[in-house]
Amino acid sequence: MNVLSDFTWILRYLQSAVPIVITFFFVLVGQLQMPLQYLSNIIAGFAIISIYYWVMFRPELMPSIFVFFLGIIQDSLSGAPLGLNALVYLLVHVLVNNQRRFIVGKSFWLFWGVFALISLFAVFSTWVLASIARGSYLTPETAIIGIIMTIIMFPAVIWLLVNIQRKFIGTARF
């Protein structure tokens, strides 16, 4: 009985780590050399989709401290000033956490539309912070193209995340 309860305890911890692992996976894959242009940028945007989804439906599994560390990893790998993506991810986290009660249970279109606004805000923040950090005006066109592609890909990624949640974690608690 004790062995079984220990096993359940470990399993529960592993289940609760799934959102962090998935987001970490998107951060890593976003750094890979891809044969197609913009693909890395689009996949890097999946990390924001993942944060958005898990904070929206299981905020207790995506605490701000982990979001901060994911941003630090992203910064370390991408060569951005340490703290830049960490700050952007934290801002996304707080925005979603404050607005989730108005979105959960509503239509998918609203869910998608709010993500579009939040991802554009994330790109704008990254652009402003990067321009300040580098001390010069950086052209935002490529970033905007990347995030538009990410917004278009949003339903596919959400389908993946919903299936992962159903299979490994269980239904959302509202």
Add this chain to the structure above:
Amino acid sequence: MAKRSAKVSIAGLVLPVRLWTQRFAFLGLVLLSLTLMLFSRAELSSVNQVRLAIVDLIAPVIFVFSKPVQAIEGVVSNVERLFIINQENQNLRENNARLIQWVEEARRLNIENATLRAQLEYVPDKRSQFVTARIVADTGGVFFHSLLINAGARQFVRRGQAVIWQGGLIGRIAEVGNRTSRVLLMIDINSHIPVVVESTGDRAILAGNNTSRPVLEFLPGNSPISRGDRIVTSGHGGVYPPGLIVGNVAQATHSVVSVKPFVDWSKLNQAVILDYGVDGILPAPERVPTRTLQNKIPPDLKTTQ
């Protein structure tokens, strides 16, 4: 009744405390992010060490993840090659015939050079060493253009060394970890390379602008530069050795001269780090005498002298 009221009062106390802790934790993390950004901007060595430690730790995981992507890429490129194999063979035969003539010419020039050098008692340039590394990650995001390679301080890679592939310049080593290094690409906005226009001999600075076409700055106004002219490193400043091919002039107008890099970024999966023993503008603590390196290069790494 008294018990219930006590419970209610404890819960009433705990909840606001928890909320305040969460808010303070969030504010603390935001402040920490801003502080780290300031320290990064000031290029504080401890912040860079943290960053490199994280990269060293995660690079093997990325390397494993990159294997399936490389496999898919390999299959796609093999299929592409099948369609152009006849044309490619024809081109290779023509190139081979032309190169055989050049080999004879090179042999003749080599003998002539050796004779002339002997007559002039010429002191030859330092020969380069090189380390070949695989590109672990293309971290070329939108605002920062760099690559991670799987060679670091253990392979005697040093900050400032030039990085090339198939004869064309990629950039320079910007950060060195134990097992990985970051290459700042020549297209990055922080990249400024002293170059020379091969045909005219005019000097300029190739400035990265975060696009695929870096631009030439400080080019003399009367320079007769034209589209297709080859740009090579000038060797000034002591970071890049002279004569490395950078690219060709893609556009030459009165206001802008842009350059198409020689390197094909989409097919880049390996890089060669050159050590010409030029330390140039690099700070003193990072300099390691080339002689000490020569005895320490591991045999499994491709090096030459």
